[in-house]
Amino acid sequence: MVGENSQDAGLSAKNEMERVMKSTLDRIHMEINDRFFRLNEMDLKFGFLLNVEELCCGHNTDDAIIKSAARKITSTAALQVILGIPPLHLQLQREARGTALFRLRLPLSTNRGVDAAFCVLSDVNITHRWSTRLSLRNTVFQAEILALLKAVEHAVSLPTQQLTILVDNQASINSAANPKSHNSIARKIFKLLHSHPHIRVSWIKAHVGYIGNEEADRLAKEAAETENFPETPLELPKSFIKTFLRQKMMATWQMAWDDGDTGRLIHNIIPKVSLHPINWTCNEVLFFTGHGPFPSFLHRFNLAETSFCSCGGIGTPIHYATVCLLTTSYHIAQPSQQHQPIWFRRVANNSTSRRKIHNLLHFLQRETSLFRPDPN
Numbered sequence: 372m373v374g375e376n377s378q379d380a381g382l383s384a385k386n387e388m389e390r391v392m393k394s395t396l397d398r399i400h401m402e403i404n405d406r407f408f409r410l411n412e413m414d415l416k417f418g419f420l421l422n423v424e425e426l427c428c429g430h431n432t433d434d435a436i437i438k439s440a441a442r443k444i445t446s447t448a449a450l451q452v453i454l455g456i457p458p459l460h461l462q463l464q465r466e467a468r469g470t471a472l473f474r475l476r477l478p479l480s481t482n483r484g485v486d487a488a489f490c491v492l493s494d495v496n497i498t499h500r501w502s503t504r505l506s507l508r509n510t511v512f513q514a515e516i517l518a519l520l521k522a523v524e525h526a527v528s529l530p531t532q533q534l535t536i537l538v539d540n541q542a543s544i545n546s547a548a549n550p551k552s553h554n555s556i557a558r559k560i561f562k563l564l565h566s567h568p569h570i571r572v573s574w575i576k577a578h579v580g581y582i583g584n585e586e587a588d589r590l591a592k593e594a595a596e597t598e599n600f601p602e603t604p605l606e607l608p609k610s611f612i613k614t615f616l617r618q619k620m621m622a623t624w625q626m627a628w629d630d631g632d633t634g635r636l637i638h639n640i641i642p643k644v645s646l647h648p649i650n651w652t653c654n655e656v657l658f659f660t661g662h663g664p665f666p667s668f669l670h671r672f673n674l675a676e677t678s679f680c681s682c683g684g685i686g687t688p689i690h691y692a693t694v695c696l697l698t699t700s701y702h703i704a705q706p707s708q709q710h711q712p713i714w715f716r717r718v719a720n721n722s723t724s725r726r727k728i729h730n731l732l733h734f735l736q737r738e739t740s741l742f743r744p745d746p747n
């Protein structure tokens with residue numbers, strides 16, 4: 372039951388569900404706000420690519436038509452990669468999963484976990500044994516500190532007498548000695564030890580043959596090797612869940628980008644998705660997507676009568692950047708046919724080439740009529 376798992380005692384399952392729903396909606400709302408904020412920021416930079424207003428009631432100039440066309444057919448997948456914005460459905464999925472894990476305390480599915488154990492030694496006899504398994508995604512530290520807590524709790528339940536808990540993990544001792552530790556289990560241990568001064572904790576070297584230590588190791592190993600050994604549900608570290616969900620989202624996005632049918636020119640240049648926008652100018656986007664003032668592109672969408680440049684060649688982006696007689700001052704060395712994909716990658720990664728591309732596009736846009744074949 373959800374309510375039973377709730378940390379806040381006294382909340383019914385219904386109340387808890389309502390709270391979780393509200394928290395999910397709040398997060399989605401925040402995510403959407405953030406997304407629009409970033410889109411607006413990008414709008415300033417890329418303008419036409421995202422300017423829906425102009426698309427709907429664009430002015431009837433050639434320029435606006437070209438830009439609207441570019442906006443219409445530049446694939447969403449490519450834009451997302453260029454802008455560093457994951458698809459909205461993946462972002463919402465991540466939020467929903469995060470909420471489920473944080474608030475409903477649903478477990479992540481696991482294979483085999485980390486193990487924790489302690490035993491009680493009086494003289495040379497072992498009088499009590501405890502071991503458990505945590506989820507695979509719990510850390511070794513979480514296992515160590517949980518075992519220490521269980522040992523302290525057990526010690527508290529024993530008749531009052533001087534006793535020492537020997538621990539082979541220095542980090543959990545340090546953590547338990549810090550009343551301001553970020554780890555809630557460590558703080559619990561600190562409180563217990565503080566109110567039970569007859570219990571001492573000290574460090575012991577591991578794997579050197581101490582009977583109790585060897586036995587605890589054996590118990591942990593047994594828990595590890597037993598099939599279906601019951602797991603102790605322990606809250607996963609928040610940082611882990613956040614990283615885990617982000618990685619999962621990025622992997623899904625990467626798969627969709629690799630397997631997609633659209634935006635393949637951009638995929639060639641930017642094969643890896645990232646949360647950082649690509650630092651391209653408007654003109655560079657026009658060139659690399661091929662969705663700019665190029666006869667080859669305009670002709671495809673009936674915005675030009677022919678795909679030929681006035682020099683006689685086919686007016687593709689690479690034509691203007693390498694061979695066109697009208698753009699010689701912007702030229703970059705021409706690649707062979709089979710090396711074109713590599714050429715685009717190199718140009719995109721070279722600041723000098725990119726500056727040339729930027730200026731070339733500026734020139735093409737300014738002198739549109741120069742590149743249109745004389746209809747007569």
Ligand SMILES: [Zn+2]
Nearest residue numbers: 680682695696
């Ligand atoms: Zn030409």
